[in-house]
Amino acid sequence: MIGSRARSIFYTIAALISLAGLADATYLTVQFLTGETALCGGSPDCFKVLGSAYAHMGRIPVAGFGAIAYFSAFSFATFTAFGYARARRLFVWIVWAMFLVTLWFLFVQAFLLHAFCRYCLFSAAIVFLLTGLVVASPASE
Amino acid sequence: MRRFLPFVIVGAVAILTLGSAVALYRAKRPPVLTMSGDRAAAGKEGNESIHVRGRADAPVTLEEFGDFQCPPCGALAGPIKQLEKDYDPRLRVIFHHFPLITHQHAREAACAAEAAGLQNHFWEMHDLLYREQSVWSKAADVRTLFNSYAGMLGLNVDRFKKDIDSDKAKERVTADQKHGAALGVQNTPTIFLNNRALDPTDLNPGNLRAAVEAAVKAKPPS
Numbered sequence: 001m002i003g004s005r006a007r008s009i010f011y012t013i014a015a016l017i018s019l020a021g022l023a024d025a026t027y028l029t030v031q032f033l034t035g036e037t038a039l040c041g042g043s044p045d046c047f048k049v050l051g052s053a054y055a056h057m058g059r060i061p062v063a064g065f066g067a068i069a070y071f072s073a074f075s076f077a078t079f080t081a082f083g084y085a086r087a088r089r090l091f092v093w094i095v096w097a098m099f100l101v102t103l104w105f106l107f108v109q110a111f112l113l114h115a116f117c118r119y120c121l122f123s124a125a126i127v128f129l130l131t132g133l134v135v136a137s138p139a140s141e
Numbered sequence: 142m143r144r145f146l147p148f149v150i151v152g153a154v155a156i157l158t159l160g161s162a163v164a165l166y167r168a169k170r171p172p173v174l175t176m177s178g179d180r181a182a183a184g185k186e187g188n189e190s191i192h193v194r195g196r197a198d199a200p201v202t203l204e205e206f207g208d209f210q211c212p213p214c215g216a217l218a219g220p221i222k223q224l225e226k227d228y229d230p231r232l233r234v235i236f237h238h239f240p241l242i243t244h245q246h247a248r249e250a251a252c253a254a255e256a257a258g259l260q261n262h263f264w265e266m267h268d269l270l271y272r273e274q275s276v277w278s279k280a281a282d283v284r285t286l287f288n289s290y291a292g293m294l295g296l297n298v299d300r301f302k303k304d305i306d307s308d309k310a311k312e313r314v315t316a317d318q319k320h321g322a323a324l325g326v327q328n329t330p331t332i333f334l335n336n337r338a339l340d341p342t343d344l345n346p347g348n349l350r351a352a353v354e355a356a357v358k359a360k361p362p363s
Contacts, residue, residue, distance in 0.1 A: 019154070026162050034169040035341025039328040040211035040241055044278075047212045071158065075151045082147040 004083065011081035014091070014133050018074035021126035025070050028063035028119050032056065048115035054108050062105075066123060069098050073130065095130045102127040174325045174338035176204070192263050194225055195233030200360035201335060201353065204235040206321045208329040209251060209270045210244035210278050213344065217330055218271035220346035224353050231357050236267060238317040239329050246283045249305075251314040253287040256304035258313075260296050269294065335360075 028050070031037050037050035049055065055062055073094050079087035102124045109116050203221065207214040225234050238254075240247035250270050257266030269290050270277070277286045284305075291301040304310055321331070332339045332349070334356050343352055 022154075022158060026158055027165070030162055030165045030169060033166060033342070034171070035344065036169060038213055038341050038344045039330070040208060040213055040244075044212045047216075051213060051216075067158075071155065074154060078147045078150050082143070084147070 008081045008083075010133070010137060011077045011088075011091075014130060015074050015077035015081060017126060017129050017133070018070050018077055021123055021130075022067060022070035022074060024119055024123050024126065025063045025066035029061050029067055032061035032063060045115040046117050048113050049109055049117035049120060052113055054105070054113070069094060069101075070126075073098065092134050095127070095134045098127045099131045171327070171341060172325065173340075174331070174333070176324060176333055176336035192236045192258065192267070193233055194236075194264055196230045197233065199231055199233035201228070201232045201356045202235060202333075203232060203353065204237065204333040204336075206237045206239040206317075206326045206329060206331040208239055208241050208244055208247045209254065209267075210247040210274065211241065211329045212274070214330045215271045215274040217332075217344065217346070217349065218268065220349060222268065224350060228353060228357055231360075232353060237321055238314045239321045239326055239331070240314065240318065241329060244278075246278060246280075248314060249283055250277070250287070251317075252305050252310040253290070253301075255310035255313045256301050256307070257291060257294065257296060259304045259307075259309070260300065262294050262296055265294050266290065 032050065032055070037047065037055070040047070057065075073091060076087045076091035076094060080091055105120060106124055109120065203224070205214075205217075205221065207218075209215075221234060225232060238251040240251045254263055254266045254270060257263055273286075273290070277283050280286055287305065288298055288302060291298050328341070330344060332344065334352055339349070339352055343349060
């Protein structure tokens with residue numbers, strides 16, 4: 001059994017990690033909306049990835065969906081830390097979904113675009129961390 | 142109280158995130174650049190080069206500040222050339238150098254284009270440099286590649302070799318850069334359509350075509 005204090009600390013850490021991802025995804029969303037990803041100012045790899053067709057769906061940047069996902073993960077982790085048992089299941093689901101999406105985007109960068117964007121790699125690292133927490137978290141509540 | 146605390150925290154983070162995003166958006170949003178008539182390319186003097194494709198009396202002018210090593214500029218070079226063909230004789234295109242300091246070979250490439258221009262082959266070199274961007278951008282010895290491009294275009298290579306290092310070529314590039322800086326250009330590509338800069342979000346083939354189409358329709362043939 002996991003103690004409520006330990007659970008609280010565990011999910012507070014998960015919430016803080018999600019916040020870092022939220023900041024990253026929000027920054028990328030703003031960059032897209034200001035058109036910065038369409039200009040030379042960053043590295044060529046940045047343009048290759050963030051200026052590619054994989055970086056947006058119509059006029060909506062995928063980073064925007066990422067921001068929503070990170071915010072959801074943050075919210076569920078926070079509620080779990082405060083003892084809302086149902087939130088834990090939602091947190092686990094969204095983290096696994098983010099993990100699968102991250103694998104897809106890593107594939108796209110490595111094999112289709114042959115370029116990596118450092119913000120995307122940072123986001124991938126955050127998702128892997130969250131996934132590690134989910135795997136490591138004691139199942140019993 | 143503790144029961145409501147997570148709602149407060151989540152709400153506060155939502156407000157903070159949205160507020161930061163709006164503040165960041167406002168800070169990063171580039172200003173709308175416009176060109177007054179006296180600063181337009183047609184009225185330039187001195188060392189500035191004028192590279193124009195299309196009829197001088199075309200009602201629509203697309204003016205680009207570009208960097209040959211900039212990938213987004215390279216990605217737009219083909220679509221702009223296609224626009225020139227599709228909207229001829231109603232569109233003219235003007236190119237200005239704006240080599241960014243972050244690109245190792247950009248200035249040398251601009252000088253290569255000017256050296257080709259001194260033999261009346263600026264646009265051929267312009268197209269070739271953009272087409273081969275991924276090759277020479279990563280090359281250690283770009284000069285050999287540029288010389289071979291000059292040969293491919295049928296230029297006098299010995300003259301090209303001298304001209305690329307000439308003060309005239311360098312001055313033209315510098316003058317273009319100063320011209321851009323005076324207009325507020327900071328990034329590349331910066332594209333003016335009839336003296337008004339396009340929004341960076343419109344710098345993709347689809348939106349650029351739509352903007353040109355709208356400009357052409359707004360100026361019907363007299």
